[in-house]
Amino acid sequence: NAGVTQTPKFRVLKTGQSMTLLCAQDMNHEYMYWYRQDPGMGLRLIHYSVGEGTTAKGEVPDGYNVSRLKKQNFLLGLESAAPSQTSVYFCASSWITGSNQPQHFGDGTRLSIL
Amino acid sequence: DAKTTQPNSMESNEEEPVHLPCNHSTISGTDYIHWYRQLPSQGPEYVIHGLTSNVNNRMASLAIAEDRKSSTLILHRATLRDAAVYYCILYPSYAGGTSYGKLTFGQGTILTVHP
Numbered sequence: 001n002a003g004v005t006q007t008p009k010f011r012v013l014k015t016g017q018s019m020t021l022l023c024a025q026d027m028n029h030e031y032m033y034w035y036r037q038d039p040g041m042g043l044r045l046i047h048y049s050v051g052e053g054t055t056a057k058g059e060v061p062d063g064y065n066v067s068r069l070k071k072q073n074f075l076l077g078l079e080s081a082a083p084s085q086t087s088v089y090f091c092a093s094s095w096i097t098g099s100n101q102p103q104h105f106g107d108g109t110r111l112s113i114l
Numbered sequence: 115d116a117k118t119t120q121p122n123s124m125e126s127n128e129e130e131p132v133h134l135p136c137n138h139s140t141i142s143g144t145d146y147i148h149w150y151r152q153l154p155s156q157g158p159e160y161v162i163h164g165l166t167s168n169v170n171n172r173m174a175s176l177a178i179a180e181d182r183k184s185s186t187l188i189l190h191r192a193t194l195r196d197a198a199v200y201y202c203i204l205y206p207s208y209a210g211g212t213s214y215g216k217l218t219f220g221q222g223t224i225l226t227v228h229p
Contacts, residue, residue: 004157033216042201042219043158058216090157100146100165103217105157 002026004106006091012112013081021076021109023091031094032074036087081113118202123224126192134187136202146205149187151198197227
């Protein structure tokens with residue numbers, strides 16, 4: 001079972017470049033999330049989606065955009081990358097969000113911005 | 115949002131039980147208690163969750179205090195593969211609002227397992 005797949009796994013960018021991180025899930029989950037994790041810290045929510053065609057801001061949304069055109073995919077975009085966006089990015093999904101629904105995470109995308 | 119407090123680190127020997135504590139004195143009546151763990155270079159992995167009663171699954175047990183202000187994750191026989199950062203998270207149960215569906219990760223407890 002693939003679960004949650006993130007593409008790419010590693011990437012190095014120069015300041016000002018743009019890129020898109022792809023998250024794909026094969027569990028038919030309604031909810032999807034993007035988090036970032038900085039060294040020694042827990043995860044922080046960037047954006048999330050409660051269904052196809054919908055997105056919402058999380059805790060740290062500035063500098064990022066997202067799209068959910070298909071239920072199984074959730075894209076995270078950096079329009080003009082900055083060194084402060086160097087981080088590990090995790091995507092997650094859940095069936096129907098609620099307190100008894102665990103989130104399933106991908107293995108992360110390690111992004112360095114020079 | 116209600117917060118959790120966990121020790122920064124704990125150590126255990128292989129094949130011994132491990133009790134990971136979590137304090138959440140400001141928990142609301144409808145907050146679920148979730149535990150996730152994160153192995154090195156991997157994404158977080160769901161471990162267990164509960165509301166009021168103790169819970170068991172194939173990975174661990176969750177003991178919840180009667181007043182719900184604390185909980186303990188129990189690994190019955192630690193293995194080297196259990197070395198990870200363990201996060202105790204309060205998951206709001208209500209729909210709508212800014213906390214809906216969001217996991218708020220703290221620093222977690224770094225568990226070291228010695229052979």
